[in-house]
Amino acid sequence: MEIKSNKINGANAQIEATISIDEVNANIEKIAKQLSKTANVQGFRKGKVPVAIIKKQYGEKLVEDAEAEALREVLAKGLEELSIDNASLIGEPTISKFDKSDDKIEVAIKVAMRPQIDLADVKSLVPDFKKPEVTDKEVEERIKEIAENQAPLVDIKRNRKMKEGDTAVIDFEGFIGGEAFEGGAAENFELKLGSGQFIPGFEDQLIGVKRDEEVTINVTFPENYGSDTLAGKDAEFKVKVNGVKVKDDVVIDDELAKKLLPGEEDATLDKLKEEVKKALEQEKLTKLYNEELKPKLLEILVEKIDFDLPEFVVDQEIDMAVNKKASQMSEDEIKELRENPEKLEELRESFRDDAMKSVKATFIIDALAQELGVKVEEQEVMQTIYFEAMQTGQDPQKAYEHYKDAGYLPAIQMSMVEDKVLTTLLNEKVEA
Template identity: 70%
Template sequence: MDIKAKKIDAANASIEATISNEEIQANVDKIAKQLSKTANVPGFRKGKVPVSAVKQQYGAKLVEDAETQSLRDMLDAGLKQIELTAESLMGEPQITKFDKTADKIEVEVKVAMRPEIELGEYTSLIEDFEKPEVTDEEVMARIKELAESQSPLVDSKSARKLKKGDTVSIDFEGFLDGVAFEGGKAEAFSLTLGSGQFIPGFEDQVIGMKKGEEQTIKVTFPADYGSDKLAGKEVEFKVKVNALQEREEVALDDELAKKMLPGEEDVTFDKLKEQVKIQIENEKLGQLYNSELKPKLLETFVSKIEFALPEFVIDQEMDMAINKKAQTMTEDELKELRENADKVKELRETFRDDARNSVKATFIIDALAKAENISVTEQEVMQTIYFEAMQMGQDPQQAYTHYQNSGYLPAIQMAMVEDKVLSKLLNSKIKDA
């Protein structure tokens, strides 16, 4: 077997070989001889089957197995030439050429290695930045907002026209073709105008009414409404405004602080202000990290840290990108691609730069996580999914099982690692405003 192996770069290598028909036949004889000891061939006792009978029974399969064995031998010999072990490879070897003639097979195999990344003085690539400033006005506005959200609603003496955002107490009764329908009546119902709590058009017509005013409102239920009797039907609501409601004013003092910080000792209004300031500060910092600093930092790492990338991983990323793009294309656009292979290649190439950067970023984050001793356990992934599911009113176990069955858990784990790594690095560069 004539073998030529070479390293393309630190992450990719190729092995070329010409396998003669004689070598394939030698492997066929060897495999047939081994199989003759265990094969079941009609007319022969097990273990006493002639090699010729085995070849006749399993002809095509023997050739296929013999070619596979030759490829294994080629790979082992090629890796030895360039001083690589099978354990150092990443992913499966990719057969990029397999030209078979009557007397030989010409083969090319590409292999990939996990890149060795020299991070260097990576912390020097991170710029210092100022902690977001929180003003006293923002703190007081947040405390007032929190206090009002917990204070009871009381009837206002105001007789002004209602506007969007007002909370009102109303009586209403709905009629379809002049007949009151079930579930369409309530008294002293508290409604915030503009909240979208009622079907479209209802709240808009209450806006502009006054306390004590009565009015008949015409609206049409959505076509997909839950009740078949009302879906798509025009109805009338008799509405009476009982009162404009406002939140009872709450004193901003130590007593409020005690209510808002239960279980803590020596609570004062100043301590509440400190806690709220920290909360707003963290919100602003999180927004700054996610919208600006983290993407910028990762972009800097990708542009500044150089290393060879396994080409097959980039190819996989490009394939995923083009498949995702295909899902958004029209049938005519897809037909054009099916009929023109060059257009497919052209479209695929448009994703190369993004795919390369994405793959590079993944390897960099992995290297940084090792350097910073950061990891995310399966338990942390589960807890995160459970918490988010509960916030959205979903069943946590069902959500976790869905992600698990869809194969999304590794991606979620990697995203969490990325978040931890970049947060830790940025936290080390905060300076007070």
């Protein structure tokens, strides 16, 4: 067996070998002898089956197993020559050449290794930024907003025209083509004008209406409305205004602070301001991270950290991009790609740069997660999906099962790891 091993770069290697047919035949003999001790063949006792019978019965399968064993030997010796251990391999080795003749088999095996990434200077790559500041005015406005949200609704004393921000207490019934439709009626429903809770145009037509007045409101259900029987339909609503409510006046003082800080001993307005300021600072910092710094940091890491990429991983990323593009193509366009290999290769190459950046980012985040001790357990992924589902009014369990069945959980988990890694690096910059 002649073996020639070549380390192409830090992430890819190729092992070439010439296997003689004598070696394959020797493997056939060895495998057949082993089978003769365990095989069940009619007319022979177990363990007493002649080798010649085994060869006749298993024929081509013996040859395939013998060749596979020879390939395994080529791989093992090649990796030993290259000083590559199995733990550093990524994916399955790829047989790129298998030329069989009467007296030999010429093979080439490609292997990919986990790239070695130098993270020594990674903290110096984190961009400089200033921690967002919060003004006293912003704190006061937020406390006022919280206080107003906490305040109870009260009926207005004088019968004035309604304006945006008022809460209308209404009876209504909806009709399409003169006929009432299911779910289109309610009594004493409290609707805050300007909230966008109802169909577009409904709330606008209540502005200027007074208590005890009756009006007819004409609207059109959106084309993407949840109900197929209502989507895109013109509707008429008979509406009676039973009352108008506004938020009661609130006093911003220590008593309010005690209500809003129930776990705090000796809660005061000054303490409330401190807590609100901290919350606003965190909100601003999170917004800065998500909208500007995290994308910028990841781009810098991909640009500045240099290492070799496993070819097959990049090819897989390109395959996914091509498949996604193909799903948006017409049958004629797909046919043209099938009949024109050069055009298909051109399409594949158009995705290479983005694929390489994506793969590089994945390896960098993975290496940083290990370096920083960042982990995201499946329970955390589940909690995140549950929370987002509840925020959008979905069934949390069904949402989780949907993502799981579709195979999205690993991608969600990786996205969460990426978010944690970038946040950790940015937080260290803030604290430095």
